[in-house]
Amino acid sequence: MKRAASMALLLRRAARDLLGLRFRALAIVLIIASGMAVYVGIYSAIDSLFGTRDAEYRRGAMADLEVRFILDDQKNVPTLEGLSQVEAMEGRLLLPGHLELAGGSTEGSGRLAATLVGLDLESARRINRLTILEGEGLDPAAPRSVVIDRNLARYHGVAVGDVLHLVVGKDHYRDLTVRGIARSPEYLLASADPSILLPSKGSMGVVFAPLDLVADRLGFRAVNSMVLLLRDPADGAARQQIVERLDSKLAVEEVIPRDRQFGYLFLEKDLHAFALFIPAILWIFALTAVLVTLFLMFQWIVGQRREVGVLRALGYGRSRVGLAYLAPTLAFGALAVPVGWGLSWITLYGFGASYAQAIGLPAPDLALDPVRVGWGALGILGVLLMAVIWPQARLLRLRPQEAVRGDRGEQNHDLGPVARRLVSSLGGALWLRYAARSLLRYRGMSAMTVVSVAMALGVSISYFISMTSFKETLVGQFEDDRWDVAVDYLAPVWDDELDMFDSVDGVTEIDPYLRGSIRLVAGARQESSLATGIGPRKSLQGIEIVRGRDLEPGDRDVVLLEQSTAAELGLGPGDPVEIDSRGERYQARVAGLFSGTLPGESYAPLETMRRWLELDGQSSGAFLRTARPPDELRGSLYGLERVARVTTQHQLVEGLLEIMDEILTILWVTEGFSIAVAALFVFSSASFTVAERAPEYAMLRILGFQGGQIGAMVVAEILLLGCVASVLAVPLGYGLATLLTARLSAAWLTVHVVTRWHDVLIIILPALALLPLAAWPAIRNVLRAELPKTLRERRFG
C-alpha cells in the first residue's frame, strides 16, 4: 500500500515534468505520428485502390480469362461442355474504329479512337457486367441504341440522348442514340494504344451495342472474343484446355488472363512501383523519430539528474524510478497514436484520391486498414521505448551522489582544443561568428540536427529525382523512336497499297509494322505476347536492349523479349523458343531482352512476323516520319480509308506528362511531410540550444543588442544548419534515388537516374525559407525572458 502510494507520487512527479516539456512534447508526438501516418496512410491507400479495383471486378463479374480470335460466326464457337472449370462464358465482338465528335474535342480532328463492344443480349449477361450510371441499359429491341463508357461522357461531354457517329472499317453508324452511361470493370482504366501501358484519360471512347448492330450489316452474328469466368482462375492446366478447345475451331490470337488485362496490370505495376518507395521514407521517418525522441528524452531525463539522485538517495530503487519515468513516456504514445491515426487519413486521401484522379480510376473507397493501424501504433511504442530506455538506463546507472553532484553525465559544451582551433579560423561579422561557433559548441546536437534535416530533405529530393528519372526514361523511350506518327489499319494492308500515304502531304518516311498476338512456348511454360514485326535496323522504333543484342539485318526467326516475360519463361539471349501462332508451331531463338513498360511485348523481324501470322506482304500499321507538325496530318491520315487509329508521338508524350504531373501532387504531400519533419527537428534543436544559452542571449541584451539582432543570430544559426543539411541532402537524395530506381528497374523497367537542379532546389529553397520559422518560439522565449531571472541561471562564463 505504502509502496503503491510512493509509486503514484513518483508517477505524478514524472508526469508533471513531462507536461512541462510542452512544445518539445508536441514535437515528439508530431514526428512519430507523422511516421505512422505515412506508413498507415499510404499503404492503406494502396490497399484501398487495389480493393476498389477488386470490388469493381466482383461487382461487374470481371472475366478471369479472355480469348481473342479471328472474327467468326458465333455458331462456330465451341461450347466448352465438359470443361468443369468453366463457370460461365460469353462471346462478344470487339471492333476498333473511331468516333466523329462534334466540337473538336480531340485535338482538332474531331475524331476519337473508339472500340465498339458488341454484346449478346439474347442470354442473361453474367460477365463484365455494366453498371449503369445514368440512363438505361442496352435493349435487344433497340439495336441502334448504345451505352457509352463513363469516360466518353466525362471527358468529351457526350450525354444520354445524344446521337453518335461511329466509324468501324468502312461502315458508318451515324445514328447511334446514347441510351445510357455505364462503368465497365474492363475499362476501369483505358488506353488508346494497347502497346503502351499508359492510361490516357478519355483517349478512347468505348461504345457498347447489341451484337445485332453489326450482325445486320454482316449478315451473321460475328464474334471475336470470348470472356470466361473460371472456378479456379489460377488453374493453368484448365486454362490451357480451354484455349486448346477454342483453338480447335477458331483461330486464337491472344489469351488474356485477368492479370494481363490492361487496368489490372497497370495498377499492379504502378502501385507496386510506388510501394517500392515507401519503405525508404518509412525508415527515414523511423530513424528521425528515434533520433529526435531520443534526443528530447535524453535532454529531459538528464535534466532530471539531480532530482533522480535525490530520489535515489531517499531510498527509491532503480526500478521504481525507472518505471515512474517510463509510464508517462508511454502517455506520449497514447497521444501520438490518435494523432497518427488522424494524420493517416490525410495521407490516405492525399495519396489515394490524387492517384485515382491522376489515372482516371473511379472514386476509390478509401479506408484505413486496422492491421496497419495496429502496426503503426506498435511502431510508435517501439520508437518511444527505444528512445527512453537508453538515456534512462544511463542515468540510473549513476550512484545517487554522482547524480546529485553531476560528477558524470553532465553535458559539457566547452569548445575543446580541436573545435577551438577550428572556430578561431572562422571569420565574418561578430554575430555570424557567434552563430557558427555556437553550433560547434553544441556539435553533437548540431550534427544530429544536420543529419536529421538532411535525411528528411534527402528523401524528398530522392523522390523528385526518381520521378524525373522515371518520366524522362519513359519520354526518352519515345524520343529514341524516330517516328512522329503511328498509324494502325483497320485490317492488314498489302505493301503495294502503302502508296495511299502519297496523298498525305508531309509524310517523308514509311516503316510498316505487323502487330499481332502470338504465344511464346518454352517447355511447359507459355505466355501470350503482343508481338510487333519491324524492319531490322531501318525501323523507326527504338528499343532499349538490356541483355543480348538488337535485331540485325538478315535476322530470321529471332525474337526480342520484354525482360519480365523472359524471366517468367526462364529464357535468356540465345535460348530457343517456340512460337505458337494460327495453330502452327515455329522454332525461334531469343536475340535479346529489352526493358519495356508492358509485360508480354516482343519484337521480331517483319518478314518473320509475317510468316508467323500468315500475312505475307502485309502490315497492320506503319510508323511515319513527317515533315510537317504531326498534329496537322491527323485529319488527312484519318481520311484514308484503311486507317483505324492515328497516334502521334507528341500526343503520347503529352498524355504521359499529364499523368506524371498529376502524380506529382503525391510528391508535394511527401515534400510537405519532409519539410515538416525537418522543421520539427530544427524546432526541437533550437528550443534546446537556445534555452541552454538563454543567459548568453540575456547578456547580449544587457550589452544593448536589440531583439532583432538577437533574432538574426538565432536565424543565422538555423540557416547555417539548414545550409549544411541541404548540402548533405543532395548526395543523400541522389544516392537514395539511385537505390530506388535500381529497385524499380529490377521490378519493372530500366530507369536511368536523371538529375535536374530543379528537383533539388524545389525541396531546399522552401525548406531554407521555412526552417527559420521553426526557431521562432525559441527566439520569442529568449526575448520575453526576464533578464535578472535568466542571468541567475548562471550556465556560462
Add this chain to the structure above:
Amino acid sequence: MDEQPFIQATGLEKAFPEADGRLAVLRGLDLSIEAGERVTVLGVSGTGKSTLLNILGGIDRASSGTLLVDGRRVTDLDDRELTLYRREIAGFVFQFFNLLPSLTAVENVMTALEAAGDDDGDPRGRSLGLLEAVGLAGKADKFPEQLSGGEQQRVAIARALVKRPPLILADEPTGNLDPATGETIVDLLVEQAAATGATLVIVTHDPQIGRRTDRALALRDGRLVAS
C-alpha cells in the same frame, strides 16, 4: 543653479509576486550619487542589492518610485529605450563574469562596441588596448574556458569599460574569486573608473570593498543607510 546628481532615486520600490502575496525587496529607497563618484552598496544575501543594481542598470524595472540617471527618467523608459540606455549609459560586471564562451577574450570585449554600433576607430584595437590595460595583453585570443576566474573577470571589466560608459555597475565582482584576486579586481575597477571618469556602483556583501570606494552604503529593510 543646483547641479543634478548623476543618479537620483526617489521612493524606489520593488516587490516580487509570491504564492502568499508579494515580497517587497526595496521599500521606498532613496539614493543620490554624483558623477564620477565610486560607491559601494553593502548588504547580506537577500537584501535586494542585486535588484537595486539591476534597476539602476535598466535590467529590471522598479514597481514604483522614480529613477533619474544622467538626466534620463529611467523608470519611464520603454523596452526599446531601456536597451538604448543600457547600450549608452551602463557597463556591467557580474559575479559570474557572463562572458560568451564561443567568443575569444577580445571578441567578448568587442561585443559591447558591436551592440552600440560603435565600430569607428578600430574596435579591435580599442578592445586590445583595454585588455592590455587590465593586464591581459597576451590572452586576447583565448577563449573563456582557457582563462582563470580572475582573468575572466578582467575581460568582463574590459568589456564594461570599452564603450566608455558614464556608469559602471558591478554585482559581487569578487564573489567568485579568491581573496587576493578579488582585491586586484576591485583595485582595477576603481582605477579604471577613475581613469575614464565613470561613476562606479559596486554591490557586495564584503565590507572590505567598501573601504576602497568613496562611499559605502548599507541596504537594510529595503532602504539605504550610511554604512
